[in-house]
Amino acid sequence: xxxxxxxxxxxxxxxxxxxxxxxxxxxxxxxxxxxxxxxxxxxxxxxxxxxxxxxxxxxxxxxxxxxxxxxxxxxxxxxxxxxxxxxxxxxxxxxxxxxxxxxxxxxxxxxxxxxxxxxxxxxxxxxxxxxxxxxxxxxxxxxxxxxxxxxxxxxxxxxxxxxxxxxxxxxxxxxxxxxxxxxxxxxxxxxxxxxxxxxxxxxxxxxxxxxxxxxxxxxxxxxxxxxxxxxxxxx
Amino acid sequence: xxxxxxxxxxxxxxxxxxxxxxxxxxxxxxxxxxxxxxxxxxxxxxxxxxxxxxxxxxxxxxxxxxxxxxxxxxxxxxxxxxxxxxxxxxxxxxxxxxxxxxxxxxxxxxxxxxxxxxxxxxxxxxxxxxxxxxxxxxxxxxxxxxxxxxxxxxxxxxxxxxxxxxxxxxxxxxxxxxxxxxxxxxxxxxxxxxxxxxxxxxxxxxxxxxxxxxxxxxxxxxxxxxxxxxxxxxx
DNA sequence: TGTACATCAGTGAACGCGCGTTCACTGATGTAC
DNA sequence: TGTACATCAGTGAACGCGCGTTCACTGATGTAC
Numbered sequence: 001x002x003x004x005x006x007x008x009x010x011x012x013x014x015x016x017x018x019x020x021x022x023x024x025x026x027x028x029x030x031x032x033x034x035x036x037x038x039x040x041x042x043x044x045x046x047x048x049x050x051x052x053x054x055x056x057x058x059x060x061x062x063x064x065x066x067x068x069x070x071x072x073x074x075x076x077x078x079x080x081x082x083x084x085x086x087x088x089x090x091x092x093x094x095x096x097x098x099x100x101x102x103x104x105x106x107x108x109x110x111x112x113x114x115x116x117x118x119x120x121x122x123x124x125x126x127x128x129x130x131x132x133x134x135x136x137x138x139x140x141x142x143x144x145x146x147x148x149x150x151x152x153x154x155x156x157x158x159x160x161x162x163x164x165x166x167x168x169x170x171x172x173x174x175x176x177x178x179x180x181x182x183x184x185x186x187x188x189x190x191x192x193x194x195x196x197x198x199x200x201x202x203x204x205x206x207x208x209x210x211x212x213x214x215x216x217x218x219x220x221x222x223x224x225x226x227x228x229x230x231x232x233x234x235x
Numbered sequence: 236x237x238x239x240x241x242x243x244x245x246x247x248x249x250x251x252x253x254x255x256x257x258x259x260x261x262x263x264x265x266x267x268x269x270x271x272x273x274x275x276x277x278x279x280x281x282x283x284x285x286x287x288x289x290x291x292x293x294x295x296x297x298x299x300x301x302x303x304x305x306x307x308x309x310x311x312x313x314x315x316x317x318x319x320x321x322x323x324x325x326x327x328x329x330x331x332x333x334x335x336x337x338x339x340x341x342x343x344x345x346x347x348x349x350x351x352x353x354x355x356x357x358x359x360x361x362x363x364x365x366x367x368x369x370x371x372x373x374x375x376x377x378x379x380x381x382x383x384x385x386x387x388x389x390x391x392x393x394x395x396x397x398x399x400x401x402x403x404x405x406x407x408x409x410x411x412x413x414x415x416x417x418x419x420x421x422x423x424x425x426x427x428x429x430x431x432x433x434x435x436x437x438x439x440x441x442x443x444x445x446x447x448x449x450x451x452x453x454x455x456x457x458x459x460x461x462x463x464x465x466x467x468x469x470x
Numbered sequence: 471t472g473t474a475c476a477t478c479a480g481t482g483a484a485c486g487c488g489c490g491t492t493c494a495c496t497g498a499t500g501t502a503c
Numbered sequence: 504t505g506t507a508c509a510t511c512a513g514t515g516a517a518c519g520c521g522c523g524t525t526c527a528c529t530g531a532t533g534t535a536c
Contacts, residue, residue: 011512028373031266034490044514045490051512132371136426138263174444181445184423185416191371209409209456210416214445217452221444225455225464232460246479269523279481280523286479474535481529488522496514502507 012051014041016062023133024126029059030138056141059134063142066127067149073120075156081112082164095168095224099231106166107212114186114207118200121190128190135187150187154179167215168224178218182211247286249276251297258368259361264294265373291376294369298377301362302384308355310391316347317399330403330459334466341401342447349421349442353435356425363425370422385422389414402450403459413453417446 018040023029032055038045052058085108095102121128135146157179161167167175186207193203219228253275258264267290273280287293320343330337356363370381392414396402402410421442428438454463 009512026373028263028265030263031373033488035488046492046515047513049491133373136367136371138261138266138368177441177444178448181420185419188419188423206412209412209453210449213413213450213452213456214448215452216455217448217450218444220451220455220460220463220467221448225460225467228455229460229464232455244479268521270521281482281525282480284524472536475533476535477533478531479529480531481527483526483528485525486523489520490518492518493516494514495516496512498511498513500508500510502509503505 011043011047014043015048015051019058020062020126020130024129028133028137029055056139059139059142060145062130063145063149071152075160077116078113078160081109081116084112085109095227099227103231109166110211111208114204117186118193118204121193125194128194132187132191150183154183157183168219168227170218170222174218174222178214181214185210246278246282249278250283250286254293255297255361255365259364263368263372264290291374294374294377295380297365298380298384306387306391310395312351313348313395316344316351319347320344330462334462338466344401345446346443349439352421353428353439356428360429363429367422367426385418389418392418403454403462405453405457409453409457413449416449420445
C-alpha cells in the first residue's frame, strides 16, 4: 500500500510509510521507537513532532488514509462481480420469480468478490497487517478507530447486498449482522492469506463456503428455506 | 485467570501473572519492558533470567498454562449443555428418525454453550485478551503457538459435535471448517464481550444466531436441507 | 544421622546504550501590502 | 513587482533517564555417602 497519491508533506508521508513497513515486519505500533521510525524514514528524530503529537495520532493518520484507499475499491469489486454475472441493464428478476437464477448469481458474485478481495489483500499486505494487528492491539484509540472501519465496511457490504439483490429479503439488522461476521472473518482470513501463500487457493474456497453457509443458513432461519430449497432442487 | 494451581516456582508464577496483568491493561507483550515486569511482580529485574530466556519463552509458558486450564473446561461445558437437554443414558435418536427433536436439542446445546463460554470469558478476561492480542501480534512464535491452540479448540469442538450428534452427518473436513470459523468468531466476540459489558446479552444472541446460521447453511449445502426443512416445518 | 557439596531462586551494584524530548537554529515557501 | 515578515518542515546538539544484561554474591533446599 503506497501513500504517495495524497498531498501530505513529504516527511509525514515518509514517517507513515516507515511505520507501516516496520509494523508489518517486526513490531506492533506501540512497541516502535520514535528514533527507529525516524531512522527507517531517513529523517531527524525530531521531525516526528512536526507532524504528530504521539503514536496514536500517527496510527490514526495511517488508518484514515488506508480506509479512504480501500473502502470504495471494495465496493467497486462487488459491483464489478455482480455485473460480470448479470449486466446492469438486465431486467430485475425477483427471488420469488426465479430463485435458481438468483442463487446462481449470488454464488457467482460471492466467488468473484472473494477472489478479488484476496487479490487486493495480496497487493496491500502491510495495510491489512496493521489493521488486524491494531484491531486488538494495546491502544484503545486505535482499537476504536479500527472497529469503526470494520463497521463501515460491514454497512457497505449490507447496502450492496441489498442493492444488488444478492439475498432474499432479510431484515436490515439480520443482514447487517451477517455482513459483520463476514467482514470479521475475511479480515482474519486475510492474515492467513498473506502468511501462507501455498494455501491461498484453499483459503479462497474456505471463505466462499463460509459465506455461502452463513447466508443460506440465515435465509433458512428467516423463513426463506422453501425458496432456497426450490432453487437447489431445480439445479 | 489465576496460575496458582500449578507447581511453578513462586517467582516464575509471579512473573507470569504480572505479564498477564500488564498485557491486559496496557501493553502488548512485546512492548513490555523487563524491568517494568519485575517491578509489577515485586522482584529483582534479574530474576527474570532465572526462569526465561526471553519474552517469547514467557509468552509460551503463559499460553501453555492457559490452554491447559481452558481446554477441558470448554469440553465440559458442551457435555453439560448436551446432557441438560438429553440425559446421557437416553436412547439415541437419529436425525432421520426425528429431525425435530434433534434440531431442538442442537439449538438448546448451542444456546447453553454460548452462555457458559461467555461466562468463562468474563471470569478469565486476561487470558483471552492475551490470546487474542498475540494471535495477531508481532511475535511469529506466539502467533504460531496460538494458532495451534485455536486449531486444537476447533478439533475439540468438531469431535464433540460428532460425538453428541449435534448436526446431521457432514464430512470430517466440512465439520472441522465450521468449527474453525465458530472458534475464531467466538474468540473475536469474547473481546467485545469483555469490553462492552452493557451489550453482553446482545452479543450472546448474535453469537447464537451466527452459529445457527452457519451450521444450518452448511447442512443445506451438504444435502441435508430436506431434513432441516422438515424439522422446521413441524415446529 | 551427620557432613560435605551442588543446585536453585533470588539479590544488588554496575555498565554502557538508546531512548524521548527540549532548545535554538536554518532555509524554503507563502502572504500582505 | 518588490519587500518584509510569518509560517513551515526539517536539523543537530544536548539532557537526563530507564533500559537490558553482566557479575559476583547469598541463603535455602536437595542429595550422596
